[in-house]
Amino acid sequence: xxxxxxxxxAQRRExxxxxxxxxxxxxxxxxxVSLLLIWSVSYILLSHPSDDASLGDSRTMATLTGxxxxxxxxAVDGAQIYAAQCIACHQxxxxxxxxxxxxxxxxxxxxxxxxxxxxxxxxxxxxxxxVKGTAYNGAMPSFKDKLNDAEIAAVLxxxxxxxxxxxxxxxxxxxxxxxxxxxxxxxxxxxxxxxxKLKE
Ligand code: HEC
Numbered sequence: 488x489x490x491x492x493x494x495x496x497a498q499r500r501e502x503x504x505x506x507x508x509x510x511x512x513x514x515x516x517x518x519x520v521s522l523l524l525i526w527s528v529s530y531i532l533l534s535h536p537s538d539d540a541s542l543g544d545s546r547t548m549a550t551l552t553g554x555x556x557x558x559x560x561x562a563v564d565g566a567q568i569y570a571a572q573c574i575a576c577h578q579x580x581x582x583x584x585x586x587x588x589x590x591x592x593x594x595x596x597x598x599x600x601x602x603x604x605x606x607x608x609x610x611x612x613x614x615x616x617x618v619k620g621t622a623y624n625g626a627m628p629s630f631k632d633k634l635n636d637a638e639i640a641a642v643l644x645x646x647x648x649x650x651x652x653x654x655x656x657x658x659x660x661x662x663x664x665x666x667x668x669x670x671x672x673x674x675x676x677x678x679x680x681x682x683x684k685l686k687e
Contacts, residue, residue, distance in 0.1 A: 563637050565645025572630065573642065581650030587625060589618035592650035599686045601657050604643045605665040606685055607676065608634070614678030629675060636662040 570579075576588040583590040591597050596618065597604060611629035615622055630639065636659040644656035676682050 563641040565641035565643070566649075568634065568638055568642040569645055572634065573646075576627075581646065581652075583618075586621075587623075589616065589621070589623045589625075590650075591646050592652065594618050596682070596686070597646055597652055598654045601655060601661050602665050603682070603685050604646070605639055605657060605662045606669065607682070608639050608643065609662070609666055610669065610672050611675035612678060612682065613675045614680065616678040616682065624678075627675065631666065636660075636666060 573591075577583050577591050578588070581590060581592040596607065596616075607627065609629065609631040612627040613625075615624050617623075634642070639662045640657045640659040643662075646652065647654040647657065676685075
């Protein structure tokens with residue numbers, strides 16, 4: 488055995504040196520990644536992210552937070568406030584519930600001078616109240632912390648112009664005057680006793 492053939496034999500018994508194989512990223516993955524890239528870049532370009540936000544759909548913060556009666560542009564919708572705040576008791580027709588909730592339709596309180604209904608809605612009522620000849624003895628909640636002047640004006644203008652009623656609108660200024668004039672009041676009006684004086 489020559490020196491050479493010994494070397495050959497030893498070499499043949501050895502495992503070849505390990506080497507890193509060439510493993511390319513599968514084409515499918517490349518295709519998916521490139522599609523995602525194309526989609527994301529075109530999405531950004533097509534969605535005009537740097538456009539002026541005021542050119543959007545004109546919804547106000549009030550609309551988005553679901554504050555009742557908010558309309559785009561900041562106007563208040565009396566019908567919506569009525570539906571959100573009053574309908575449960577005074578009903579969709581404004582007829583109330585016999586014996587429990589008095590009617591707003593044709594009510595002498597609703598049609599009285601323009602400071603009466605703001606007083607009622609701001610502070611609420613307890614005790615005996617006579618409406619269209621029937622005595623009620625329920626509790627009308629106060630809305631002074633729930634609705635602002637414009638909202639109370641809108642809902643009362645709506646009530647005074649619907650359910651067969653026809654009386655002048657109530658302005659937010661009137662509500663403000665009544666609110667300021669009665670700001671020390673913490674209790675609801677005591678039915679006929681106190682409200683009759685307001686009507687005069
Ligand atoms: C939880 C029920 C309830 C809700 C809500 C309610 N009311 Fe009343 N309201 C009453 C009751 C009860 C009376 C009568 C109070 C009494 O008997 O002392 C009354 C009385 C009134 C009166 C005077 C009497 C009449 O019938 O004209 C007006 C005006 C009125 N409510 C308007 C409103 C408006 C506007 C809203 C919504 C902003 C409203 N109410 C929400 C229960 C409610």
